[in-house]
Amino acid sequence: xxxxxQPTEMTATEGAxxxxxxxxxxxxxxxxxxxxQHAGEAPTFLSYNVLDGLEEKGRFSSFLSRSKGYSYLLLxxxxxxxxxxxxxxxxxxYALNFGKGTSLLVTP
Amino acid sequence: xxxxxQHPSWVICKSGTSVKIxxxxxxxxxxxxxxxxxxxxxxxxxxxxxxxxxxATYEQGVEKDKFLINHAxxxxxxxxxxxxxxxxxxxxxxxxxxRDRGENYGYTxxxxxxxxxx
Numbered sequence: 001x002x003x004x005x006q007p008t009e010m011t012a013t014e015g016a017x018x019x020x021x022x023x024x025x026x027x028x029x030x031x032x033x034x035x036x037q038h039a040g041e042a043p044t045f046l047s048y049n050v051l052d053g054l055e056e057k058g059r060f061s062s063f064l065s066r067s068k069g070y071s072y073l074l075l076x077x078x079x080x081x082x083x084x085x086x087x088x089x090x091x092x093x094y095a096l097n098f099g100k101g102t103s104l105l106v107t108p
Numbered sequence: 109x110x111x112x113x114q115h116p117s118w119v120i121c122k123s124g125t126s127v128k129i130x131x132x133x134x135x136x137x138x139x140x141x142x143x144x145x146x147x148x149x150x151x152x153x154x155x156x157x158x159x160x161x162x163x164a165t166y167e168q169g170v171e172k173d174k175f176l177i178n179h180a181x182x183x184x185x186x187x188x189x190x191x192x193x194x195x196x197x198x199x200x201x202x203x204x205x206x207r208d209r210g211e212n213y214g215y216t217x218x219x220x221x222x223x224x225x226x
Binding site: 033040041042043045048087091094095096097098099100101103 | 142144149150151152153154157199201203214215217218219220222
């Protein structure tokens with residue numbers, strides 16, 4: 001199994017920075033995705049990490065450490081619309097295997 | 109580009125009836141379609157993988173006789189929930205892998221189907 005773990009819920013203040021962690025146990029994978037999902041909607045792509053290190057895309061950054069078995073998604077300058085679930089998913093050259101997701105609530 | 113159209117968006121059916129969900133790739137050929145199920149406040153769980161022109165591959169614990177998948181063409185995959193029961197109420201979503209899909213980096217999702225069995 002891949003045992004992908006994420007915190008269930010997080011709360012942060014508008015304008016702040018929040019880090020959402022994702023840990024996993026797997027023997028190998030091609031890359032790690034981060035998706036945002038609003039309730040009742042399809043996931044939308046945020047980032048994809050293949051190599052160790054930081055990938056930055058505007059307010060969102062994602063980090064991967066294969067040796068330590070974890071990734072994180074960093075959201076800067078939080079906005080109210082960032083309230084959503086954030087899913088990490090492992091890609092092994094086929095289907096995606098998702099973590100349970102982290103529900104983020106951004107408060108004023 | 110690379111849009112997957114999923115219908116219906118929501119459906120309510122009586123217990124014991126069957127429901128068909130369709131996913132169409134509008135501007136590309138989807139040789140492989142992935143079907144996920146998502147219960148409230150939980151993540152997407154892969155149910156099965158459909159391949160055009162061949163039998164679907166089901167994940168462990170998913171009843172192939174209950175969740176019928178057909179992928180008869182390169183642009184259409186269907187999931188039929190047979191003899192639906194209230195515990196089948198869930199959010200079903202399909203996904204296709206698209207090569208060189210810059211924005212979505214390979215995967216595009218349907219908009220999902222909210223199934224409620226009463």
